[in-house]
Amino acid sequence: AGYDEEMDWLLEILSWPVEWSALHGIAEIKTPVLKVSTRSDATPHKYVVRRAGSSYPAQGVSGLAFPYQLNRAPRLTGSAAFQRGLDNPIPVQAVPPAWLAADNGFASVLAMAQAHDPIVQLATAVLADKGGNVIDLGCGNGALLQKIVTAVAPVVPYGCDLDAARIAHAQQLQPHFAANFACADLFDPDAPIWAAQRRYQLALLMPGRLLEVDAARAAFLKQWLQQHCANILLYAYGDWLTRYQNLDGLAAQAGLTLLNPDEDDVVVGLARINI
Incomplete structure (x- = not known):
């Protein structure tokens, strides 16, 4: 040649x-x-x-x-x-669908990534040695779970949300785990997602959800968390943090105790249930 x-x-x-x-x-x-x-x-x-x-x-x-x-x-x-x-063409990055950020309450994918980063970092640290089942209680379209699955393995994601369109998007984002995402009320004891009595290595929860329902429904979810989850990861954004001063204040109001309460600017942390 x-x-x-x-x-x-x-x-x-x-x-x-x-x-x-x-x-x-x-x-x-x-x-x-x-x-x-x-x-x-x-x-x-x-x-x-x-x-x-x-x-x-x-x-x-x-x-x-x-x-x-x-x-x-x-x-x-x-x-x-x-x-x-x-x-030698330059790889073209696919434009993410508009719902990717909007489903989770963010104005842009960048804003969502910045909010998710500390959650993914803590989840990775918790799961690094064992992996395991992870459930997001109010998962939106599952974008946060997708990042955790990518960051650490082996992880099996589960999620529930009241919005059927968001669950459909979650199943689209993670087709291998499509059956693990359900449209359900996380405070409903009869919801199909609770039927398996599965153990989870990590549960993700925005504690403000416990303040949006009556005491009996909140007590059901806290009891379920205590019985089925090895670790509970709390996170919050924006108004939820300012309304209760910080994540520690929000967690306390919801009947949870943050395990790292001395950090005023923390937006994510592990917690235990107050008996």
């Missing part, structure tokens, strides 16, 4: 116009892409030999004097750089 390519180059160069000249012992060889000066026999007169050639290189110099030609600007698509670009 190398020999054939070199012969192609030689044949192309030999097809270009070229001028040989000599005067006073200096010889010049001019081609469209370069000029060579060397020694020659001393002559009192200039001798010139020209060969018209049959082609002109795309990168050749433009000019009026032989062997140059006034070329039209070469097409960008004919350049070597353009061809190299075709051989």
Whole structure:
């Protein structure tokens, strides 16, 4: 292949116009892409030999004097750089669907990523040694669970949400675990998601959910968490934090005790149920 390519180059160069000249012992060889000066026999007169050639290189110099030609600007698509670009295309990132962030209450995917990062970091630390079942109680479209599954293995995600469209999106995001996402009221003791009596290594909960229902329904969920979950991860955003000063205050109001209460600016933490 190398020999054939070199012969192609030689044949192309030999097809270009070229001028040989000599005067006073200096010889010049001019081609469209370069000029060579060397020694020659001393002559009192200039001798010139020209060969018209049959082609002109795309990168050749433009000019009026032989062997140059006034070329039209070469097409960008004919350049070597353009061809190299075709051989090495830049990967195109798919535009995420609008619902990816909106389902979870965020204005953009970037804002969602910034809010999810500390949750994923803590979940990864908890699950790093064992993996296991993880349930998100109010999972939206499961984007947070998807990040945890990607970050640490082996993890089996489960999620529930009242919005059927969000659950459909969760099943679309994680088709291998589609059966693990259910449209259900997490405070309903008869919801299908509780029927399996499954153990979870980690449960994700925004504690404000416990304040949106009456005491009996909240007590059911807390009892279920205590019986079926090895670790409870609490998180909160925005108004929920300012309304109760911080995550510790929100957790206490919901009947939970944060295990890292001394950090005022914390937005995520492990907790235990207050008996």
